Amino acid sequence: MIQLVEVMKTYIMGEHEVHALRGVNMDINDGEFVAIIGTSGSGKSTLMNILGCLDLPTSGAYILDGMRVSELSEDELAIVRNQAIGFVFQNYNLLPRMPAVRQVELPLVYRGVKDREPLAIEALRAVGLGERLYHKPTEMSGGQQQRVAIARAIITAPSLILADEPTGNLDSRTSLEIIALFQALNRERNITVLYVTHEPEIAEHATRIITMRDGRVVSDIHNDHPRWAQDEIAQLDVDVDTPVLTGIAPKPSAVIIGEADAS
Numbered sequence: 001m002i003q004l005v006e007v008m009k010t011y012i013m014g015e016h017e018v019h020a021l022r023g024v025n026m027d028i029n030d031g032e033f034v035a036i037i038g039t040s041g042s043g044k045s046t047l048m049n050i051l052g053c054l055d056l057p058t059s060g061a062y063i064l065d066g067m068r069v070s071e072l073s074e075d076e077l078a079i080v081r082n083q084a085i086g087f088v089f090q091n092y093n094l095l096p097r098m099p100a101v102r103q104v105e106l107p108l109v110y111r112g113v114k115d116r117e118p119l120a121i122e123a124l125r126a127v128g129l130g131e132r133l134y135h136k137p138t139e140m141s142g143g144q145q146q147r148v149a150i151a152r153a154i155i156t157a158p159s160l161i162l163a164d165e166p167t168g169n170l171d172s173r174t175s176l177e178i179i180a181l182f183q184a185l186n187r188e189r190n191i192t193v194l195y196v197t198h199e200p201e202i203a204e205h206a207t208r209i210i211t212m213r214d215g216r217v218v219s220d221i222h223n224d225h226p227r228w229a230q231d232e233i234a235q236l237d238v239d240v241d242t243p244v245l246t247g248i249a250p251k252p253s254a255v256i257i258g259e260a261d262a263s
């Protein structure tokens with residue numbers, strides 16, 4: 001589905017050039033679940049922007065589903081972005097005062113679809129937000145906002161999801177919930193998922209881990225034993241429910257009720 005051949009991206013900054021990508025080669029098949037890691041400034045976001053047809057390489061070729069992306073017109077690029085690719089960002093990119101259903105409908109507005117609300121509701125239910133359909137981002141937690149963004153990404157039934165640090169602003173449990181959602185979308189709908197992360201544990205959920213450094217791919221490994229986020233969440237719940245035997249009996253009134261309320 002995705003093929004990059006010697007892709008370079010150079011930004012001109014006044015007097016000097018920034019070589020953000022220095023010859024990236026990559027083949028990604030349909031249905032893969034890929035994590036991209038690497039230090040800050042190594043070119044991960046630049047790569048995602050190119051893969052998402054938001055930006056073009058300075059040189060080299062990007063072939064997406066057999067199309068040479070650099071040869072597409074602006075209109076054709078817009079169609080690819082709207083129909084084939086779902087985007088998820090670290091900061092959710094939602095409109096703060098628009099109810100969830102309306103946000104999720106937006107890609108369909110651009111497509112001219114008329115009866116949008118039932119489709120938006122279905123997408124929100126698929127991400128576990130059936131009870132928050134008309135909440136605004138300002139009335140939701142970070143994890144819920146990211147779910148809205150994922151619902152918006154999947155409403156066009158894309159074959160590819162690109163997520164640039166989707167768990168970057170979330171705590172560890174909420175991060176697992178988002179990764180569990182991606183794993184389910186990958187398995188059940190066969191959506192190819194590429195996500196950028198700084199956290200090794202989050203990367204270990206992928207079946208393939210690509211490491212970038214200085215604008216190049218420096219390692220590309222298959223992970224035969226990916227973590228399964230749904231199981232890890234279940235384990236967290238067991239740990240919370242199991243009394244810890246420290247030798248000192250916990251004061252019943254204190255801990256437990258507060259924990260239950262918080263969750």
Ligand SMILES: Nc1ncnc2c1ncn2[C@@H]1O[C@H](COP(=O)(O)OP(=O)(O)OP(=O)(O)O)[C@@H](O)[C@H]1O
Pocket residue numbers: 011012013018019020038039040041042043044045046047
């Ligand atoms: N629009 C731009 N104009 C000029 N330079 C840019 C631009 N975008 C990125 N760069 C530079 O390109 C290099 C790669 O940036 P990029 O954002 O791809 O890194 P990253 O791996 O995503 O980093 P981070 O982990 O901090 O998000 C950096 O040196 C950055 O300063």
Ligand SMILES: [Mg+2]
Pocket residue numbers: 044045046164
């Ligand atoms: Mg980045």
